[in-house]
Amino acid sequence: MAAYQIFSSRVRDNLPVSLATIIEGPNVGATLVVTPEGAQGGTLGNADIDRVVTRDAMGELEAGRTIVRHYGPHGESTPEDLVDTETVRVFIESFSPPPLMWIFGAVDFTAALARVAKVLGYHVTVCDAREIFATKRRFPMADEVRVTWPGPMFEERGTRLGPRDAVCILTHDPKFDVPAIQGALATKAGYIGVMGSRKTHAKRLERLAEVGITAASDLARIHSPIGLDLGGRTPEETAISIVGEIIAARTGREARSLGASDGPIH
Amino acid sequence: MRELLDDIDRWKAAGKRIALARVVDIEGSGPRGAGAAMAVNEDGEVIGSVSGGCVESAVVTEALAILAGEQPSRVVTFGYSDDDAFAVGLTCGGIIHLFIQPMEW
Numbered sequence: 086m087a088a089y090q091i092f093s094s095r096v097r098d099n100l101p102v103s104l105a106t107i108i109e110g111p112n113v114g115a116t117l118v119v120t121p122e123g124a125q126g127g128t129l130g131n132a133d134i135d136r137v138v139t140r141d142a143m144g145e146l147e148a149g150r151t152i153v154r155h156y157g158p159h160g161e162s163t164p165e166d167l168v169d170t171e172t173v174r175v176f177i178e179s180f181s182p183p184p185l186m187w188i189f190g191a192v193d194f195t196a197a198l199a200r201v202a203k204v205l206g207y208h209v210t211v212c213d214a215r216e217i218f219a220t221k222r223r224f225p226m227a228d229e230v231r232v233t234w235p236g237p238m239f240e241e242r243g244t245r246l247g248p249r250d251a252v253c254i255l256t257h258d259p260k261f262d263v264p265a266i267q268g269a270l271a272t273k274a275g276y277i278g279v280m281g282s283r284k285t286h287a288k289r290l291e292r293l294a295e296v297g298i299t300a301a302s303d304l305a306r307i308h309s310p311i312g313l314d315l316g317g318r319t320p321e322e323t324a325i326s327i328v329g330e331i332i333a334a335r336t337g338r339e340a341r342s343l344g345a346s347d348g349p350i351h
Numbered sequence: 352m353r354e355l356l357d358d359i360d361r362w363k364a365a366g367k368r369i370a371l372a373r374v375v376d377i378e379g380s381g382p383r384g385a386g387a388a389m390a391v392n393e394d395g396e397v398i399g400s401v402s403g404g405c406v407e408s409a410v411v412t413e414a415l416a417i418l419a420g421e422q423p424s425r426v427v428t429f430g431y432s433d434d435d436a437f438a439v440g441l442t443c444g445g446i447i448h449l450f451i452q453p454m455e456w
């Protein structure tokens with residue numbers, strides 16, 4: 086019971102936690118709760134195996150990976166040690182905090198994008214310097230609404246962004262866009278998208294060049310104009326095209342219809 | 352399993368026995384990945400899903416048998432088309448391995 090309570094409160098608080106469960110071998114069903122700090126509750130039945138699985142679960146948790154691993158009855162994990170011995174199979178399930186989406190610009194498209202992002206499990210932050218637009222009341226679906234400029238936002242917590250996270254810049258306003266792009270490029274964010282017409286995009290490239298952003302490796306990270314070419318018009322359709330592009334960027338797919346391609350679906 | 356916690360809490364508070372089924376591995380094409388979970392309580396109430404509808408009813412049967420002590424906690428495989436005792440086809444043609452256990456932790 087204690088193990089479940091530790092586990093469920095970590096998941097609810099969006100803190101990383103891993104569940105290691107014996108699915109074959111002695112003590113089937115025994116469960117150990119592991120966090121980046123170490124084992125926190127439960128046991129797999131003996132101290133040796135608890136120690137080895139804790140070490141491995143911490144590694145899997147860091148990678149955000151869910152996997153089945155094999156051990157000898159006392160936690161042996163090298164293949165030679167596993168010959169002719171009873172094996173213990175352990176399911177290590179990692180629960181990572183939700184990915185982050187930062188949306189710059191408190192506009193109509195923002196509300197639709199925040200809604201769709203929530204469906205996909207993102208923790209959504211809306212950021213705009215204009216106090217009358219950046220309100221929780223206009224964006225009740227967002228997890229957080231910040232009234233600030235991009236610079237301070239990235240300075241304060243840009244290091245939190247990683248490969249699973251997305252920055253979507255919907256402001257259309259160069260005095261906001263350019264620092265937001267600069268800030269995003271300095272992070273490890275996996276996706277950076279910027280809204281605007283093709284004309285706006287061309288002008289934006291000039292402004293970025295003025296502040297010294299010209300490296301091909303930087304420009305290649307910027308998805309602009311943001312979104313897939315679905316031909317949609319409404320904020321909701323645009324939101325779907327943006328998250329579609331985020332998924333395709335992660336999987337490296339071209340986002341064609343499955344009916345127009347062959348090969349494995351997943 | 353994140354989405355099951357509220358119901359699991361409620362069931363635990365009501366003293367219900369619960370079986371938890373989790374996808375531990377998939378081979379080939381599968382609708383849900385490792386970690387997809389469903390839970391069944393002793394009254395046969397079901398939450399969550401593990402495959403998008405292909406094998407859920409068979410999982411409920413297995414889960415209730417495990418809760419009743421008729422079967423031990425174990426890995427159950429779905430998707431073989433041979434005479435496997437748990438042969439329930441997945442429309443996508445993949446194979447999923449589920450671990451089903453009473454929730455005693």
